[in-house]
Amino acid sequence: MANKEGFNHNNLDIVFKLHKTQRYIDIMNKVEDDLDPIYTYTSIMKELEDFDHVLINRKKSSETGSVLKDDSKYHQMVLECNTLLGDIEKEIGNVHNFIRDECRLKFPELESQVHDPFLYARAVKYTGNHVYFPSIKRRLPEEVFQKVFQACDLVLTLDTSKNKLLEYVTRRMVYVAPNLCGVVGREVAAKLMVAAGSLESLADMPASDVQLLGTENNISLLSSHYSNKFGVAYIEETDVFKTARRDMKMLVSRHLAEKSVIAARIDSARDDPSGSYGRTCLQEFRNKNIDLF
Known part of the structure; x- marks a missing residue:
């Protein structure tokens, strides 16, 4: 968890660095390629052919006790996605704690009303650093609010990545399980x-x-x-x-x-x-x- 006293509103990437790691970048690139909405007829047919190949050879694999290369590939990728999902959830929690701690005096009622980190970040971004909302008691120093705003963007980015990973895992379950x-x-x-x-x-x-x-x-x-x-x-x-x-x-x-x-x-x-x-x-x-x- 980010330490508020030691944070000093420095570069968020120094404290919250999961999204900058090579492992995160590599896995998300693979997932995004697979989930590319521009799914041509050729790519669809290729996936169907791959799946037919897996089904045809699974009986042979079962008899020999070996693991199919295609199955092993998808299984390993799903495992990596599953591990990254857990890491993303922890990171979202840590970033949310920072946002909440900084905004507690500005939005004293928001914490008890909005528990989901994604919705909390959206609410903070929507209200901005203004005082014309009845529940807002004070403005944050501009430098602090800019870091809070950046942290909200990070929560939204991580949440988007989480959703893509979940979609990928769902698609590949037929290979894995x-x-x-x-x-x-x-x-x-x-x-x-x-x-x-x-x-x-x-x-x-x-x-x-x-x-x-x-x-x-x-x-x-x-x-x-x-x-x-x-x-x-x-x-x-x-x-x-x-x-x-x-x-x-x-x-x-x-x-x-x-x-x-x-x-x-x-x-x-x-x-x-x-x-x-x-x-x-x-x-x-x-x-x-x-x-x-």
């Missing part, structure tokens, strides 16, 4: 893995804890990117949960959490690269429990 995707879908699979910290961590979690991922204590990293209702678990965002009868939703949630843990273990060990377990177990659950829906 095909069975988990088969059970809960790509987007929920990405949320579960990021909230747990890694695929391996998810595989080691009790099913009862997986059921709670996404509730109040787990939403900070994902809340500004995904439209997750406060206090609603990610498992509850799956199609199978939404279509379940109201009185059966808890049973469905427990089943999905249990199967998600098993699928994560299989994906971690690369035991079923085809993802057939995930797809099959979900379909079997639907077929055997038609009365639940």
Whole structure:
């Protein structure tokens, strides 16, 4: 955390330097290239061909116990993104603490009303260094406010990077965790893995804890990117949960959490690269429990 007394309003990059590190720059460049909105027909077809190649060779890979090069590449990139996501969240927290400490006298009520660092930074930028708002008690010295304004821009930049990383992880989940995707879908699979910290961590979690991922204590990293209702678990965002009868939703949630843990273990060990377990177990659950829906 940035020390206010030792900060002296010097160059923010000296204190908050994650966004200047080569690791951050390299990973974000790769992610942005992959998420480039100018996605030509050729590039789309190339990705489909790559995916078909992975599916065709996964059975052979499973028989030999080897890990496909494509799978390994995507898996490593997702792991790097996941680690960077955690670092970005910490950095956002540190920058937010600096902004909040400097603005506490200027915006005495803002801290209790706006808890999200992204929204707090936007509010500070919107109000500026003026005193015509009723809740603003005083102006900040111009030099201080310029640093606060710069820090707000940094929070917004880091938040944008976080959202891009989350989108990339969601896109690549089918390569990294095909069975988990088969059970809960790509987007929920990405949320579960990021909230747990890694695929391996998810595989080691009790099913009862997986059921709670996404509730109040787990939403900070994902809340500004995904439209997750406060206090609603990610498992509850799956199609199978939404279509379940109201009185059966808890049973469905427990089943999905249990199967998600098993699928994560299989994906971690690369035991079923085809993802057939995930797809099959979900379909079997639907077929055997038609009365639940």
